[in-house]
Amino acid sequence: MLSELKRRVYEANMELSERGLVVYTFGNASEIDRERGIVAIKPSGVDYSTLGPEQIVLVDLNGKRVEGELNPSSDTRTHCRLYREWEGIGGIVHTHSRYATAWAQAKRPLPCFGTTHADYFYGEVPCTEVIGDKAIERDYEEETGVQIVDAFAGIDCRHMKAVLVACHGPFVWGADAREAVYLSVMLEEVATTGFFTVLLDPESKGIKKSLLDKHYLRKHGKDAYYGQERVP
Amino acid sequence: MLSELKRRVYEANMELSERGLVVYTFGNASEIDRERGIVAIKPSGVDYSTLGPEQIVLVDLNGKRVEGELNPSSDTRTHCRLYREWEGIGGIVHTHSRYATAWAQAKRPLPCFGTTHADYFYGEVPCTEVIGDKAIERDYEEETGVQIVDAFAGIDCRHMKAVLVACHGPFVWGADAREAVYLSVMLEEVATTGFFTVLLDPESKGIKKSLLDKHYLRKHGKDAYYGQERVP
Amino acid sequence: MLSELKRRVYEANMELSERGLVVYTFGNASEIDRERGIVAIKPSGVDYSTLGPEQIVLVDLNGKRVEGELNPSSDTRTHCRLYREWEGIGGIVHTHSRYATAWAQAKRPLPCFGTTHADYFYGEVPCTEVIGDKAIERDYEEETGVQIVDAFAGIDCRHMKAVLVACHGPFVWGADAREAVYLSVMLEEVATTGFFTVLLDPESKGIKKSLLDKHYLRKHGKDAYYGQERVP
Amino acid sequence: MLSELKRRVYEANMELSERGLVVYTFGNASEIDRERGIVAIKPSGVDYSTLGPEQIVLVDLNGKRVEGELNPSSDTRTHCRLYREWEGIGGIVHTHSRYATAWAQAKRPLPCFGTTHADYFYGEVPCTEVIGDKAIERDYEEETGVQIVDAFAGIDCRHMKAVLVACHGPFVWGADAREAVYLSVMLEEVATTGFFTVLLDPESKGIKKSLLDKHYLRKHGKDAYYGQERVP
Numbered sequence: 048m049l050s051e052l053k054r055r056v057y058e059a060n061m062e063l064s065e066r067g068l069v070v071y072t073f074g075n076a077s078e079i080d081r082e083r084g085i086v087a088i089k090p091s092g093v094d095y096s097t098l099g100p101e102q103i104v105l106v107d108l109n110g111k112r113v114e115g116e117l118n119p120s121s122d123t124r125t126h127c128r129l130y131r132e133w134e135g136i137g138g139i140v141h142t143h144s145r146y147a148t149a150w151a152q153a154k155r156p157l158p159c160f161g162t163t164h165a166d167y168f169y170g171e172v173p174c175t176e177v178i179g180d181k182a183i184e185r186d187y188e189e190e191t192g193v194q195i196v197d198a199f200a201g202i203d204c205r206h207m208k209a210v211l212v213a214c215h216g217p218f219v220w221g222a223d224a225r226e227a228v229y230l231s232v233m234l235e236e237v238a239t240t241g242f243f244t245v246l247l248d249p250e251s252k253g254i255k256k257s258l259l260d261k262h263y264l265r266k267h268g269k270d271a272y273y274g275q276e277r278v279p
Numbered sequence: 280m281l282s283e284l285k286r287r288v289y290e291a292n293m294e295l296s297e298r299g300l301v302v303y304t305f306g307n308a309s310e311i312d313r314e315r316g317i318v319a320i321k322p323s324g325v326d327y328s329t330l331g332p333e334q335i336v337l338v339d340l341n342g343k344r345v346e347g348e349l350n351p352s353s354d355t356r357t358h359c360r361l362y363r364e365w366e367g368i369g370g371i372v373h374t375h376s377r378y379a380t381a382w383a384q385a386k387r388p389l390p391c392f393g394t395t396h397a398d399y400f401y402g403e404v405p406c407t408e409v410i411g412d413k414a415i416e417r418d419y420e421e422e423t424g425v426q427i428v429d430a431f432a433g434i435d436c437r438h439m440k441a442v443l444v445a446c447h448g449p450f451v452w453g454a455d456a457r458e459a460v461y462l463s464v465m466l467e468e469v470a471t472t473g474f475f476t477v478l479l480d481p482e483s484k485g486i487k488k489s490l491l492d493k494h495y496l497r498k499h500g501k502d503a504y505y506g507q508e509r510v511p
Numbered sequence: 512m513l514s515e516l517k518r519r520v521y522e523a524n525m526e527l528s529e530r531g532l533v534v535y536t537f538g539n540a541s542e543i544d545r546e547r548g549i550v551a552i553k554p555s556g557v558d559y560s561t562l563g564p565e566q567i568v569l570v571d572l573n574g575k576r577v578e579g580e581l582n583p584s585s586d587t588r589t590h591c592r593l594y595r596e597w598e599g600i601g602g603i604v605h606t607h608s609r610y611a612t613a614w615a616q617a618k619r620p621l622p623c624f625g626t627t628h629a630d631y632f633y634g635e636v637p638c639t640e641v642i643g644d645k646a647i648e649r650d651y652e653e654e655t656g657v658q659i660v661d662a663f664a665g666i667d668c669r670h671m672k673a674v675l676v677a678c679h680g681p682f683v684w685g686a687d688a689r690e691a692v693y694l695s696v697m698l699e700e701v702a703t704t705g706f707f708t709v710l711l712d713p714e715s716k717g718i719k720k721s722l723l724d725k726h727y728l729r730k731h732g733k734d735a736y737y738g739q740e741r742v743p
Numbered sequence: 744m745l746s747e748l749k750r751r752v753y754e755a756n757m758e759l760s761e762r763g764l765v766v767y768t769f770g771n772a773s774e775i776d777r778e779r780g781i782v783a784i785k786p787s788g789v790d791y792s793t794l795g796p797e798q799i800v801l802v803d804l805n806g807k808r809v810e811g812e813l814n815p816s817s818d819t820r821t822h823c824r825l826y827r828e829w830e831g832i833g834g835i836v837h838t839h840s841r842y843a844t845a846w847a848q849a850k851r852p853l854p855c856f857g858t859t860h861a862d863y864f865y866g867e868v869p870c871t872e873v874i875g876d877k878a879i880e881r882d883y884e885e886e887t888g889v890q891i892v893d894a895f896a897g898i899d900c901r902h903m904k905a906v907l908v909a910c911h912g913p914f915v916w917g918a919d920a921r922e923a924v925y926l927s928v929m930l931e932e933v934a935t936t937g938f939f940t941v942l943l944d945p946e947s948k949g950i951k952k953s954l955l956d957k958h959y960l961r962k963h964g965k966d967a968y969y970g971q972e973r974v975p
Contacts, residue, residue, distance in 0.1 A: 070468060071461065072506075073395070092506030121497065121505045143395045145468075149475030152392040153483060161616040162679045163537070163607045180489045187493050214486045215394045229535065236534060236609075242475060243613030243706060251617060254678045257644045261651050265585065273585045274536075274556030302932060303925065304970075305859070324970030353961065353969045375859045377932075381939030384857040385947060412953045419957050446950045447858045474939060624848040626911045627769070627839045693767065700766060700841075707845030707938060715849060718910045721876045725883050729817065737817045738768075738788030 048114055049087060049105060052080055056087040057100035059224035063142060064095040066232050071095075074142040075120040078224035079130050081137070084108050088126060090117035110188075121188065128192025129220065133204045138224035140231045143216040146238035150174070151211035157237065158253035160244045164237040165254065165262035166273075167230060169206040173198045177213045191215070206267070209234045280346055281319065281337060284312055288319040289332035291456035295374060296327040298464050303327075306374040307352040310456035311362050313369070316340050320358060322349035342420075353420065360424025361452065365436050370456035372463045375448045378470035382406070383443035389469065390485035392476045396469040397486060397494035398505075399462060401438040405430045409445045423447070438499070441466045512578055513551060513569060516544055520551040521564035523688035527606060528559035530696050535559075538606040539584040542688035543594050545601070548572050550591060554581035574652075585652065592656025593684065597668045602688035604695045607680040610702035614638070615675035621701065622717035624708045628701040629718065629726035630737075631694060633670040637662045641677045655679070670731070673698045744810055745783060745801060748776055752783040753796035755920035759838060760791040762928050767791075770838040771816040774920035775826050777833070780804050784822060786813035806884075817884065824888025825916065829900050834920035836927045839912040842934035846870070847907035853933065854949035856940045860933040861950060861958035862969075863926060865902040869894045873909045887911070902963070905930045 059076035063069045072095070077088035087103050104115035108131055110124040120126075126139045142148075150157050150172075157172040159165055175194040182190035195210050195218060208230050209219040217234055221227040244251055266273040291308035295301045304327070309320035319335050336347035340363055342356040352358075358371045374380075382389050382404075389404040391397055407426040414422035427442050427450060440462050441451045449466055453459040476483055498505040523540035527533045536559070541552035551567050568579035572595055574588040584590075590603045606612075614621050614636075621636040623629055639658040646654035659674050659682060672694050673683040681698055685691040708715055730737040755772035759765045768791070773784035783799050800811035804827055806820040816822075822835045838844075846853050846868075853868040855861055871890040878886035891906050891914060904926050905915045913930055917923040940947055962969040 070464060090507070117507055118504075143393075143468075143472075145472050146475060148393060148395065148472045149479055152472060152476040153479035155479055160678070161607075161612060163612065177487070178490065180487075183489050183493050187497075214392070214490060232534060236607075240607075240609050240612045240616060242479065243610060244616040246478060246710060247613055247617035247619055247706065255641070255644075257647050258642065258678060261647050265651075272582075275554070275581055302928060322971070349971055350968075375857075375932075375936075377936050378939060380857060380859065380936045381943055384936060384940040385943035387943055409951070410954065412951075415953050415957050419961075446856070446954060474943065478942060624910070625839075625844060627844065696766060700839075704839075704841050704844045704848060707842060708848040710942060711845055711849035711851055711938065719873070719876075721879050722874065722910060725879050729883075736814075739786070739813055 049080060049083075049085060050100070052078060052085075052087045053103040053105070054100045056089070056103045056224050057098065059138070059140070059228045060089045060098060061095060062228050063140065063231065066228075068142045068144040068231055068235060069095070074140070075122055075126075076138065076140045076224045076228060077120075077123075077126045078138040081134075085113065086123075086127060086130060088119050088123055090115070091120050093117065122191075124186070124188040125191045125195075125218070128189055129195060129218070132192070132196050133220075135205055136208075136220040137222045138227040139218060139220045140224065140227040141216065141218050142231055142235075144231065144235040144238075146242050147211065147217040147234050148215075149242065150238055151216050152214055154213045157211065157241050158251070159259055160237075160241050160251060160253050162254070162258065162262045163233075163240065165259045166266055167233045168209060168237070169263045169267075170259060171253065172207065172209050172211060172234065173202060174211040175213050206263070281312060281315075281317060282332070284310060284317075284319045285335040285337070286332045288321070288335045288456050289330065291370070291372070291460045292321045292330060293327060294460050295372065295463065298460075300374045300376040300463060300467060301327070306372070307354055307358075308370065308372045308456045308460060309352075309355075309358045310370040311368075313366075317345065318355075318359060318362060320351050320355055322347070323352050325349065354423075356418070356420040357423045357427075357450070360421055361427060361450070364424070364428050365452075367437055368440075368452040369454045370459040371450060371452045372456070372459040373448065373450050374463055374467075376463065376467040376470075378474050379443065379449040379466050380447075381474065382470055383448050384446055386445045387443075389443065389473050390483070391491055392469075392473050392483060392485050394486070394490065394494045395465075395472065397491045398498055399465045400441060400469070401495045401499070402491060403485065404439065404441050404443060404466065405434060406443040407445050438495070513544060513547075513549060514564070516542060516549075516551045517567040517569070518564045520553070520567045520688050521562065523602065523604070523692045524553045524562060525559060526692050527604065527695065530692075532606045532608040532695055532699060533559070538604070539586055539590075540602065540604045540688045540692060541584075541587075541590045542602040545598075549577065550587075550594060552583050552587055552590060554579070555584050557581065586655075588650070588652040589655045589659075589682070592653055593659060593682070596656070596660050597684075599669055600672075600684040601686045602691040603682060603684045604688070604691040605680065605682050606695055606699075608695065608699040608702070610706050611675065611681040611698050612679075613706065614702055615680050616678055618677045621675065621705050622715070623723055624701075624705050624715060624717050626718070626722065626726045627697075627704065629723045630730055631697045632673060632701070633727045633731075634723060635717065636671065636673050636675060636698065637666060638675040639677050670727070745776060745779075745781060746796070748774060748781075748783045749799040749801070750796045752785070752799050752920050753794065755834065755836070755924045756785045756794060757791060758924050759836065759927065762924075764838045764840040764927060764931060765791070770836070771818055771822075772834065772836045772920045772924060773816075773819075773822045774834040775832075777830075781809065782819075782823060782826060784815050784819055786811070787816050789813065818887075820882070820884035821887045821891075821914070824885055825891060825914070828888070828892050829916075831901055832904075832916040833918045834923040835914060835916045836920070836923040837912065837914050838927055838931075840927065840931040840934070842938050843907065843913040843930050844911075845938065846934055847912050848910055850909045851907075853907065853937050854947070855955055856933075856937050856947060856949050858950070858954065858958045859929075859936065861955045862962055863929045864905060864933070865959045865963075866955060867949065868903065868905050868907060868930065869898060870907040871909050902959070
């Protein structure tokens with residue numbers, strides 16, 4: 048069932064490994080078939096070197112397995128919560144990539160320090176609150192999704208496709224798993240240069256609104272002119 | 280004798296090299312056959328590029344060579360001391376991996392700054408005292424083992440499988456050499472992100488107990504649900 | 512048309528990718544045919560893994576495409592402005608290489624901290640002002656070129672072949688695209704060691720004039736004696 | 744002439760490149776034939792990718808070329824000065840490796856922060872004074888050698904085989920070019936972890952004498968017991 052979806056999710060997970068964003072079994076990518084309400088996701092604790100498309104697990108929107116022999120990623124219910132909350136998104140990636148994780152561990156949102164950031168993320172990447180004790184007890188993975196949604200009050204998830212979960216690491220999303228992987232690489236890139244930037248200038252506040260708008264909108268606005276084609 | 284044990288120890292040592300945790304002849308992995316009281320360990324000062332399983336040295340629990348033409352690792356008696364003190368462990372790795380070594384050189388225990396750390400190490404990774412002058416004179420390698428054991432007063436070596444030896448570097452252990460290598464990679468990973476974290480937030484204290492418990496115990500507790508199988 | 516020029520520009524772009532200065536579609540290299548007033552430049556938003564010499568776009572000195580099916584790099588008009596302002600230069604490279612970008616994001620010029628720097632860049636690498644709101648509105652890419660030229664008041668672009676565009680990243684130039692790539696690698700190298708240097712000594716001011724002169728001029732002065740041949 | 748010597752020097756230079764200590768044409772390794780008073784050294788400004796053993800240049804102890812078509816490294820006279828001053832040394836390496844260069848640019852000697860350092864370098868790696876203006880004018884490369892020798896007043900070059908030349912970078916030596924390369928890799932390793940260490944603990948002073956002695960002497964003392972063989 049849904050072998051194309053599983054192949055795409057497999058390839059997205061492999062690219063996470065090839066790009067150096069994960070070690071051993073860390074990290075997971077998923078993608079949703081919105082019509083059927085089925086999510087394909089990496090199995091839990093399986094090494095990338097032995098992963099194949101046939102091992103990708105299918106779950107429903109509540110995280111219940113509907114196909115596959117292996118347990119889905121332990122973060123599955125976080126993915127599902129985000130798919131239920133945000134209908135516009137089609138793929139999600141979670142990694143513990145080093146610099147993004149450091150910002151999350153320091154509980155600091157990542158300011159937009161330059162145009163590289165502005166090209167992909169429309170402003171400061173939010174950082175969630177530390178999850179509460181009751182939420183941990185209740186349903187940790189589900190509640191991690193709630194924390195993320197809470198952090199997006201007043202923020203449009205179509206223009207800010209990443210979040211830092213405090214004391215944990217980044218979640219990134221997009222139209223499909225492939226875009227979520229791409230933006231995960233970019234987030235790590237700007238988390239890296241952002242880290243260097245605050246060491247060079249601890250007072251740095253990030254770029255001004257006019258420059259942020261220029262860069263983000265020349266790529267993603269309705270009059271975008273970056274790249275080769277645009278479907279507004 | 281014990282060719283399977285030697286092969287496993289050989290492979291563990293090679294993975295240290297492939298994962299970038301060692302340069303030239305640094306680092307060593309060992310594993311014990313508890314029934315026979317025999318430890319297999321890397322020979323001293325042999326380059327990884329020329330190492331073979333047949334060169335792995337066998338020693339007894341006092342570090343005396345019982346098979347092999349080469350001298351065992353100069354750290355052999357530290358390994359042996361830990362095997363004698365802690366019956367539950369089956370493999371030990373020592374490296375000078377960069378970030379873990381930096382924490383050890385700064386004589387700072389490594390706080391648990393996030394869930395990546397909590398997934399593998401149940402709390403702060405301890406740092407030993409600097410070894411005393413008399414201990415150095417008496418029997419340096421043996422006494423390094425004593426320092427490690429002293430640092431674990433009140434700490435269960437089954438849930439904290441790593442230590443930073445002050446002014447030296449990390450020792451890591453597990454059920455076998457393979458697990459000790461795996462956890463050495465993880466320790467370097469969390470030592471790296473932990474380093475970045477304290478530069479972003481010098482006051483950072485590490486995560487709260489409830490989040491530490493959740494992550495560590497969902498992987499290692501009796502009701503663990505991470506991964507594909509559990510043998511409680 | 513100009514297939515040799517396109518091949519050289521293709522190779523320069525590929526070397527940026529191979530040297531790790533760019534990820535995905537970031538970065539662009541161009542070279543000019545001064546006789547014809549034609550600039551060859553990377554197309555916008557095309558991945559390095561699928562790039563070929565035949566996709567290199569030709570534009571006139573105002574950035575108008577004269578050959579090629581693809582849109583030229585979105586930074587094309589910045590390149591063209593520099594070619595028009597500085598007749599002596601033949602190739603330009605723009606990257607978001609990590610350490611140079613961090614200095615640009617911190618809006619700090621890069622001091623000459625050592626002889627590696629002095630071997631290639633004759634003094635502090637300037638950092639532009641942050642571009643004004645009106646300039647952004649008027650013609651962002653063209654005005655980025657203006658910012659660069661403004662930052663070079665009193666500085667000779669033949670002896671300082673790099674600039675940090677504030678909140679953005681480096682532009683580097685040379686006799687041809689190949690030299691611009693070479694100097695981009697060197698800039699990233701000295702931006703890296705310069706970053707480490709200011710962390711080790713925040714008060715560091717850079718080397719004295721006599722040492723700067725010695726190193727720069729033994730390579731680039733009229734009595735240069737470094738390397739194998741000199742065409743003064 | 745001396746084809747074995749040239750091959751060894753070629754291989755030493757190539758290993759500098761393979762180990763990531765140099766980029767493009769940076770860095771140079773040499774070795775001396777003490778009987779004939781001939782030094783083999785890398786040619787100046789030749790890329791490692793096109794270097795061959797036949798291009799290694801032979802010079803006398805004053806740096807005058809006695810065989811080879813290419814100019815010797817611009818640092819040749821620094822090498823020769825050290826060979827003349829210190830009869831015990833047989834090979835020299837100069838690189839601009841990143842972390843060692845950062846310490847040199849910060850004009851800070853590198854303290855011995857741990858046992859990795861103590862295994863190879865017997866104490867703090869000295870940093871020279873910044874070269875004087877008259878010395879630059881007189882004979883820059885020769886005088887760089889003088890600076891190094893001056894920094895070794897009271898230090899035995901047989902037990903401290905590295906120096907940081909202020910505002911420049913490291914020089915490292917040994918019994919032959921191969922050992923000088925090996926120690927250059929080690930210096931970069933301890934310069935790296937030392938850099939991390941001072942960021943974690945700016946007050947860190949380095950290890951105590953008893954621990955330094957233990958580690959250095961178990962490898963290099965007359966009763967050394969590290970490794971497989973000893974020729975005292």
